[in-house]
Amino acid sequence: xxxxxxxxxxxxxxxxxxxxxxxxxxxxxxxxxxxxxxxxxxxxxxxxxxxxxxxxxxxxxxxxxxxxxxxxxxxxxxxxxxxxxxxxxxxxxxxxxxxxxxxxxxxxxxxxxxxxxxxxxxxxxxxxxxxxxxxxxxxxxxxxxxxxxxx
Numbered sequence: 001x002x003x004x005x006x007x008x009x010x011x012x013x014x015x016x017x018x019x020x021x022x023x024x025x026x027x028x029x030x031x032x033x034x035x036x037x038x039x040x041x042x043x044x045x046x047x048x049x050x051x052x053x054x055x056x057x058x059x060x061x062x063x064x065x066x067x068x069x070x071x072x073x074x075x076x077x078x079x080x081x082x083x084x085x086x087x088x089x090x091x092x093x094x095x096x097x098x099x100x101x102x103x104x105x106x107x108x109x110x111x112x113x114x115x116x117x118x119x120x121x122x123x124x125x126x127x128x129x130x131x132x133x134x135x136x137x138x139x140x141x142x143x144x145x146x147x148x149x150x151x
Contacts, residue, residue: 026085026141034084038145045147046074053089053138060092062107065134068148073097073127075151081121083114083135083144090137091144093121096130107132114142120149 035050049066076095083089094107112119112135123131135144 028141031084031141031143035143035145038082045080045149046070046076048145048147049133050143050145051133051135052141052143053083053135054141055138057136057138059136060090060109060134062092062094062105063132065092065094065132067096067130067132069130070128073129075126076123076128076131076148077151078120078122078149079131079133080118080147080149081110081112081133081135081144082118082146083112084142085140086115087139087142088113088137089135089142089144091121091146092132092134092136093123093146094132095123095125095128096132097125097127098129 031052035052039048039050047068049068051066079093081091081093089112091110091112092107093110094105097104106125108121110119110121131148133144133146
């Protein structure tokens with residue numbers, strides 16, 4: 001009897017510890033409102049894109065994410081990155097250029113603390129035919145926003 005009581009007490013303690021470590025739920029309406037505010041903000045730039053993130057998202061890789069295509073090679077100075085909440089996201093910013101008959105793609109990862117506000121990722125490329133952005137590493141459901149900046 002004593003062992004069963006001790007075992008039950010350990011299980012209750014373990015459940016309490018695990019429950020105490022679980023993250024708070026994020027209100028989906030808050031994420032939607034944040035995305036709407038950012039998408040409708042007046043921002044100088046060539047364009048903007050956004051997406052949602054979750055803890056289940058796989059790491060970004062070349063060719064993944066949301067892309068912005070330009071009609072002609074366009075000078076780009078950077079991409080302003082921001083995200084919802086207190087997580088730190090890893091953004092993958094990829095610059096694609098058509099070179100002769102081929103394509104050259106350069107991608108760089110940027111760690112961005114959502115709580116610290118917007119971060120500008122410099123683009124080390126004279127012109128771009130396409131900019132692609134993706135984000136991962138969220139501990140909670142959330143969202144991200146990117147503004148492509150003119151040179």
